[in-house]
Amino acid sequence: MRPIDERAIRASLRNASRKEAADMNLPAGFRDIDFSRLDYLGWSDPKSPRRAYVLVEVDDTLAGVLLQQAEQRVIARAQCSWCDDVTLRNDVQLFTARKNGPAGRKGDTVGTLVCANFECSANVRRLPPLAYPGFDREAARDQRILRLGEHVRAFVRALDA
Template structure:
């Protein structure tokens, strides 16, 4: 992901009001983020723990969404819809996002199960276990990175659907 600054972050949201964007709190350690190692920027608002944000590049433009974390945690051991990690070391949480435009004003939302700490970029960069003799672990990792980007972009595209 290309580096992004605070101004571009605030301008990227498709489903947030001006007030919600002005109330946004940047993630802790924002200045230290290694953008070469992430496929999207996702964080829980440190001052509003049920509010989260996700931003990635779609067709060369930054696109972001305001997310709402479900009140209850997922009880069963669910799989993250974005990184599809089957060896999860962290929790998965249901996040919903109000759709953009008239649909969102009517109350329409979309939802997805995502790693609670938004650690998908780290998860997909781990070498997968050897599935069989001759299994190309590096290729499998590269494909997981590509699929993560596709899943996040597809979720953000759903804001306009």
Template sequence: MLPIDDARIRASFINATQRERAAVTLPAGFATLDWDALDFLGWRDPKLPKVGYVVVEAEGGLVGVMLREADGRIRTRPQCSWCADVTLPNDVVFYTAKRSGASGRNGNTVGTLACAGFECSRNARRLPSVAYVGFDVEAARQRRIEALREHVAGFVHTVREGS
């Protein structure tokens, strides 16, 4: 992911009001992020514990989505829909996002299971275990990174379809 500034981040949100955009708290350590290790920028708002943000380069530009963690607990240990990490090194929660445009203003939402702290980029970059003799772990890691990018872009596209 290419480095971006806070003004572009705030302007990128497709499902947030002007007031919500202005209130966005950027992630801790924003100035020192390792942009090369990120497939998307995702973080939880420290002032609003149930709110998260995802910003991705998709569909010809920078697109941001504001998410809310759903109330209630999931009964079983879920798998993240984005990184599909089977080792589950962190919590996975159900997030909802208002669709963009008139659809979102009418209350339509879309949901996804994602890593609670958006650790997906780190999870996808871990070397997988060797599945068999001759297994190419680096190629498998690259496939996981590409799949992560596709899954996040697909979710953002679904949110945008509401407009």
């Protein structure tokens, strides 16, 4: 991901009103983020815990999405829809996003199960366990990184459908 600044983030929010964009709080330690190790940037608003944001490059354009966290945690151990990691010990949370345009104004949303703390970029960069003799762990990791980007971009594109 390319480095971004606060103004670019606010301007990129596709499904947020001007007031919602203005009320957005940046993640803690924003200035220290290493964007080269991220496939997307996601965080929960420190002042409004059920509000979250995701930023990803879609067709060479920064696309930001305002998310709403479900009130209740997922009860069963769910798999993150973005990083597909089944070995994680962290929580997976249901997030919804208002669709763009007339559908969003009617209240239509799209939901997804995502790692609660948006640590998917770190998860996919860990070498997977050896599945069988001769298993190419590096190639598997590279595929997981590619799929993560595809999953996040597909979610953002679904908001336009």
